[in-house]
Amino acid sequence: MAIPWNEENAAHLYRRAAFGGTSAEIAQAVRDGLEGAVEKLIDYSATSNADLDRRIDNEHFYLLADGKLSDLARWWLLRMIYTARPLEERMTLLWHDHFATAYTKVLHIGWLKGENETLRSQGFGTFRSLITAVAQDPAMQYWLDQYISTRTNPNENFGREFLELFTLGVGNYAESDVLATAKSFTGWSTNGTTSTFLFNPDEHDFGPKTFLGRTGNWDGNDIIRMTCSELAHGRRIAAKVFSYFAYDNPEPEVVDRFARIYLDADTFLPALVRAILTSPEMYSPTALWGKVKSPIDHAVMASRQLLLTEDVPATFNYLTQGGQTPFDPPDVSGWPGGVSWISPGALLNRMNFADAATRAFDPARFTNGETVATPEAMVDVYLRRLGPVPVPAETRATLIHYFAPDGGMPSGQTSMTRQRGLARLILSLPEWQMF
Amino acid sequence: MTISRRDFIRIGAGGITVSVLSADWLRAATTTEALSSRRILVVLQMTGGNDAVNTFIPYTDPIYRNARPTIAIADKDILKVSNRIGFHPALASLAPSYEGGKFTFVNNVGFASLDRSHFRCRDIWQTGIELPGPAPRGTRGWLGRYADTYLAAGASAVTTFAVDLRAPVGLAADQVSGTTITNAGAFESSTDLVVDGSDPADRERYEAALYEIYAQKRAAAVVELARDRGNAAFQAVDLFKRLGPAGANPYPQSSLAKTFQLIARIAAADIGTTIVWVSVEGFDTHGAQQQVQGALLTDIAGALAAFQQDITTRGLSQNILVLGWSEFGRRIFENGQRGTEHGKAGSVFVLGDAVKGGTYYGGEPILSDPDDGDVRTRLDFRSVYWTIIQDWFGRDPLPVLNAQYENLGFLARAGAPRTRLVRH
Numbered sequence: 110m111a112i113p114w115n116e117e118n119a120a121h122l123y124r125r126a127a128f129g130g131t132s133a134e135i136a137q138a139v140r141d142g143l144e145g146a147v148e149k150l151i152d153y154s155a156t157s158n159a160d161l162d163r164r165i166d167n168e169h170f171y172l173l174a175d176g177k178l179s180d181l182a183r184w185w186l187l188r189m190i191y192t193a194r195p196l197e198e199r200m201t202l203l204w205h206d207h208f209a210t211a212y213t214k215v216l217h218i219g220w221l222k223g224e225n226e227t228l229r230s231q232g233f234g235t236f237r238s239l240i241t242a243v244a245q246d247p248a249m250q251y252w253l254d255q256y257i258s259t260r261t262n263p264n265e266n267f268g269r270e271f272l273e274l275f276t277l278g279v280g281n282y283a284e285s286d287v288l289a290t291a292k293s294f295t296g297w298s299t300n301g302t303t304s305t306f307l308f309n310p311d312e313h314d315f316g317p318k319t320f321l322g323r324t325g326n327w328d329g330n331d332i333i334r335m336t337c338s339e340l341a342h343g344r345r346i347a348a349k350v351f352s353y354f355a356y357d358n359p360e361p362e363v364v365d366r367f368a369r370i371y372l373d374a375d376t377f378l379p380a381l382v383r384a385i386l387t388s389p390e391m392y393s394p395t396a397l398w399g400k401v402k403s404p405i406d407h408a409v410m411a412s413r414q415l416l417l418t419e420d421v422p423a424t425f426n427y428l429t430q431g432g433q434t435p436f437d438p439p440d441v442s443g444w445p446g447g448v449s450w451i452s453p454g455a456l457l458n459r460m461n462f463a464d465a466a467t468r469a470f471d472p473a474r475f476t477n478g479e480t481v482a483t484p485e486a487m488v489d490v491y492l493r494r495l496g497p498v499p500v501p502a503e504t505r506a507t508l509i510h511y512f513a514p515d516g517g518m519p520s521g522q523t524s525m526t527r528q529r530g531l532a533r534l535i536l537s538l539p540e541w542q543m544f
Numbered sequence: 545m546t547i548s549r550r551d552f553i554r555i556g557a558g559g560i561t562v563s564v565l566s567a568d569w570l571r572a573a574t575t576t577e578a579l580s581s582r583r584i585l586v587v588l589q590m591t592g593g594n595d596a597v598n599t600f601i602p603y604t605d606p607i608y609r610n611a612r613p614t615i616a617i618a619d620k621d622i623l624k625v626s627n628r629i630g631f632h633p634a635l636a637s638l639a640p641s642y643e644g645g646k647f648t649f650v651n652n653v654g655f656a657s658l659d660r661s662h663f664r665c666r667d668i669w670q671t672g673i674e675l676p677g678p679a680p681r682g683t684r685g686w687l688g689r690y691a692d693t694y695l696a697a698g699a700s701a702v703t704t705f706a707v708d709l710r711a712p713v714g715l716a717a718d719q720v721s722g723t724t725i726t727n728a729g730a731f732e733s734s735t736d737l738v739v740d741g742s743d744p745a746d747r748e749r750y751e752a753a754l755y756e757i758y759a760q761k762r763a764a765a766v767v768e769l770a771r772d773r774g775n776a777a778f779q780a781v782d783l784f785k786r787l788g789p790a791g792a793n794p795y796p797q798s799s800l801a802k803t804f805q806l807i808a809r810i811a812a813a814d815i816g817t818t819i820v821w822v823s824v825e826g827f828d829t830h831g832a833q834q835q836v837q838g839a840l841l842t843d844i845a846g847a848l849a850a851f852q853q854d855i856t857t858r859g860l861s862q863n864i865l866v867l868g869w870s871e872f873g874r875r876i877f878e879n880g881q882r883g884t885e886h887g888k889a890g891s892v893f894v895l896g897d898a899v900k901g902g903t904y905y906g907g908e909p910i911l912s913d914p915d916d917g918d919v920r921t922r923l924d925f926r927s928v929y930w931t932i933i934q935d936w937f938g939r940d941p942l943p944v945l946n947a948q949y950e951n952l953g954f955l956a957r958a959g960a961p962r963t964r965l966v967r968h
Contacts, residue, residue: 213825254830254881262880266830269886273661279677284659399766432709432726439709439825440591442663451770452711452724453701453777460754503760511753526743530750537754539762539770 112392114143117497121397124544125354126150126386127195129410132478132494147386151379153194161191176218179425182435185225186424189409190417200232200378201225202405203353205435206443208243208275210252212436217248220304221436224248236346236376237337240275244329245306247299253441256299259312263291270441272336281341282321289318294329337376343368347381354385356396357447363390398499398543401450404431406544407459411466411536414495416474427462431455451542463536472528484513488531495535508534583936584811586820586866587687587714588844592827593662594870595837595884596891597909597919600649603630607911611877615833615884628908634841637849638895645901646852647893648954650928652906654889654921658872662828662886665871670714672926672945679713686929687819688717690944694937695720695818701776702783705810706821707803715821721773722819723780728803731784783815793854796846800824804851811860827870831883844868848895865896865936865955867928873919876911888918892928898936898956905954927952 112118119138123130127150130138138146170176170184189198205228215221224246231239243249244267250256258264268290272282296313299306318327321335336342347367351359367384374380385391402410408424421427428434432455438444475494481487488508492498500508511534512527513519519527535541598615601622602608609616622630623639629651631639641647657674658665667679672686684692687704695703696719704715704722711724725731758774787809795801803822810817824844829836848866855861873890889909909919927949933941935955942948 254883257831257881259880264830264879264881265885266828269660273663279661279664398764401766401770430726432724440662440828445710448766448769449711451773452706453721453773453780454723454725456770456774457777457781501760501762504757507753507756507760511749514749526746530746530753533750534753534757538757539767539774542770543764543767 112143112387112389115139116493117397118143118392119146120497121392122146122150122386123195124410125391125400126199126382128189128198128406129414129544131414131416143387147383150196150386151383153197156193158193161188161193164191172218172222174217174219178212178218178434178436181218181222182425182428183420184222185435186405186409186420189405190412190420196382197229197233200382201229203350204228204232204239204243206438206446207349208240208249209438209441209443210248210436211438211440212434215248215252217251220246220248220251223304225436233378233382236371236378237333239378240337241330241333243275244271244294244297244333247304247306250297250299250306255294255297258291258295258297260292260295260314263288263295263314265291267291267294271332274442276336276345277339277341278345281339286320289320289327290332292316292318293320293327293332297329338372340368340372343372346376347371350378350381351385351390354382355388355391356393356399359390398540400544401447402542402544403444403446403450404428404433404455404459405435407431407536407542408462408466410544411463415466415470415532417466417469418471419469421462421466421469423465424462427458427465430458431462456542459542460533460537463533466536467529467533470529470532472525472532475532476528482518484509484516484518487512487518487528491528491531491535495532495541498535498538498540500538500540504538582814582816582818582863584818584820584864585687585932585936586807586822586864588866588868589666589708589712589714589821589823590827590840590844590868590870591666591823591825592829592870593665593872593874593886594827594840594890595829595833595887596651596870596873596889597876597911598833598837599632599635599841600651600891600904601630601632602628602908602911604628605908605911607876611911613878614882615878625904629904632838632841634838635845637845641849641852641895642901646897646899647895648899648901648904649891649893650905650923650952650954651891651909652889652919652922653869653892653925653928654872654919655924655926656921658888658921660872660886660888660918662871667713669869669871669925670712672929683713683716684718685712685714685716686926686944687714687821688720690933690937690939691715691720691722691819692717693943694939698816700783700816701780702810702815702817704819704821705817707806708821708823709825712821712823715819721776723776727799728806729799731806786815787813791854791858793850793857795850795854796843798843798847800843801847801850804847805854808851808854808858808860811855811864812858829874829883830879830885831881833878833883852895862897865894865898865932867932868893868895869925869928873909875917876909876914876919877917888915889921889923890919892925894932894954900954900956905952923952924949931955 116135116139119135120130165187170180172181192198227242227246231242253267253270254264255267265287269287271290273279292314296309298309315326317324320327344364348359348364351367370384371381412420433444476490479490481490512531601617603622621633624630625642638647655674663678668674670685671679671683691704699720701723703720706712706715706724707728708724709726715722758771762768762771790805795805807820826840855864869892870890872887874884874887879885906923913920926945930941930945930949931952933939933944934951935957
């Protein structure tokens with residue numbers, strides 16, 4: 110089945126696999142064709158991020174143990190907004206939600222930054238190597254009490270969430286497998302001085318354990334290997350990644366299809382992501398504008414698509430009030446997401462963010478290259494460059510009436526003020542809360 | 545200048561019609577008789593699995609000290625309320641409420657299929673339904689079903705109200721969608737449409753356009769939902785403008801205390817809020833339990849004691865009941881790392897004038913009769929809900945809970961004179 114490749118679908122791809130495309134990026138993606146556009150996003154290691162690195166260096170962030178959470182969050186937000194490798198940040202955000210650790214308990218900015226870097230550097234190879242790195246990461250070790258899990262006192266916190274959330278899901282293992290997992294990971298600890306992984310053989314349980322019906326002298330690597338070839342694991346990760354890019358609650362047969370691709374590729378994530386991004390489901394009516402933006406999606410997409418040259422002041426506070434403090438998810442299951450993002454209070458917060466974002470906004474830069482002679486054309490440029498956003502005709506009419514109450518084309522300062530208002534209204538639309 | 549939504553509706557600027565507002569909520573919120581009889585339930589979720597054994601301590605159980613060599617509370621520090629149970633010392637500020645018969649607790653509360661999973665257990669406590677896995681999206685909460693059943697007529701955006709990092713499943717409803725804010729400290733700024741004040745004329749036109757857009761129906765269900773939530777937000781903004789200032793009673797300096805101070809203002813403003821949901825994170829004490837749990841219980845007890853004072857001063861204390869719960873208790877034996885693993889039955893507490901205090905309910909945890917190392921469930925948590933719906937709200941719990949549960953008798957009957965049990 111041929112997927113129509115046009116501005117609408119290219120913009121959709123960029124909303125999901127990047128954080129929204131600029132009109133230049135969308136136009137290029139249309140020219141590249143579906144496969145070419147997807148490949149450009151996936152093959153990001155070929156793209157230089159020197160401009161981003163320079164921008165971040167110039168901020169001189171202090172991100173050691175006793176640094177500030179708001180600084181760490183801004184360090185990452187700048188990456189998301191100004192990266193030349195947007196899928197890399199998308200994957201990092203996906204894994205940050207999947208392997209959720211929170212500042213509330215970890216209380217160590219350096220470790221949280223380190224984990225974020227692990228997710229970025231390992232997040233697009235095999236899941237097996239990713240979860241191995243995560244299991245050895247100081248922030249995760251501290252978060253789920255793994256570093257103190259010993260032969261005589263195996264701590265079940267990591268083992269339980271490893272099975273329930275990270276790999277298999279409830280119903281695919283027995284309570285005894287939780288203890289077997291905990292025992293197998295004993296001795297996986299953290300060197301507190303160097304903040305690096307430490308295997309402590311004295312605290313490792315070298316004895317036999319029975320895991321998923323198989324008995325052996327398993328250690329953590331064995332558990333990872335056995336778990337990551339389970340069909341239930343394939344389904345869980347396929348469903349998670351598919352839901353992230355395409356649509357929530359995928360049909361069982363869709364999950365099975367992608368689970369097979371993922372397991373056949375030996376948990377190699379680019380194979381799974383490529384299959385999803387080029388699938389008919391990805392561009393189906395269910396997928397298009399069918400997901401609710403998280404506060405991070407909302408803020409980062411607004412900043413990118415408005416072509417802001419600086420991040421919006423106090424974005425961190427808006428994210429916190431919207432329910433998504435970076436590095437501080439509510440618990441180990443991450444953010445619940447979906448329609449829970451758009452409670453009335455959170456919507457107000459988004460409207461307030463739209464206000465702040467459009468104050469720093471340069472309408473001339475935004476409409477550069479467009480010939481805009483009428484109020485209708487102006488509204489259409491904004492709707493297209495911030496979407497294209499599908500709005501009812503009467504909503505378009507309201508926007509036109511806002512921009513030009515007497516029907517004439519505003520000019521000068523009035524035009525600037527109302528273009529800002531137009532952008533603010535579009536960012537506050539019910540449609541713009543979706544993506 | 546600012547323009548309130550009410551002014552805006554009245555002047556009808558921008559062609560918006562009054563039908564945007566179902567005017568029912570305004571009527572309900574301004575009918576004094578309806579308000580004077582309104583009772584508020586505040587639900588406090590202690591997220592992570594509070595260790596009940598170290599909260600309401602069975603200090604004379606011979607196993608207690610044995611099981612917890614590093615985290616047992618020293619006998620001299622326990623606030624003994626009977627010859628079998630004593631409070632964690634961090635609950636000291638609630639001791640007067642217990643003495644006064646306004647605070648009590650129910651032990652050994654859980655459910656049959658308790659499996660030590662945070663997420664499944666939390667879903668079950670919030671929905672009142674023992675599903676095998678996580679609750680599917682769209683599952684209503686027990687209080688959501690209560691609101692749909694008994695509060696839908698005249699409900700507003702603030703009939704249910706939550707201070708939580710997420711819109712709680714417990715309040716999820718088909719008809720009554722309430723307001724969730726994440727942080728009471730940011731309440732004023734997060735419940736106003738703060739638009740650029742530099743151009744008042746544009747601000748009016750912007751607000752007019754925004755309301756008009758949100759009055760326009762959409763085709764897609766999820767966009768309709770966003771539109772509906774937006775209108776609820778505008779309504780909430782309007783209702784919250786009626787809140788008076790904080791009372792003179794001092795509160796501790798904590799986010800939770802600020803939340804309870806806000807709840808007192810909401811209750812005093814009579815804006816129709818009936819159910820309030822609050823969550824406190826951090827009870828998953830696999831390590832450093834003494835410090836972590838002690839700090840959390842101190843925070844809760846301090847906030848609640850200040851709240852009880854505040855609403856008493858305001859003459860509202862007969863109208864408010866607080867229920868505290870956690871998704872599970874923790875294992876009887878400590879884990880060798882100064883913490884405890886996930887367990888089964890736990891304890892709930894209630895605070896309010898309607899509490900039949902002077903005693904506690906559900907007996908004591910019997911540490912010598914464990915369920916796979918955990919406190920055994922002897923009371924189904926839905927009997928707590930049953931008791932509250934029947935005796936606090938004076939409603940039939942059956943349509944909400946869909947099965948019959950026991951009334952545990954910890955509340956005075958709604959409308960009936962209070963009776964006091966004799967103290968130990």
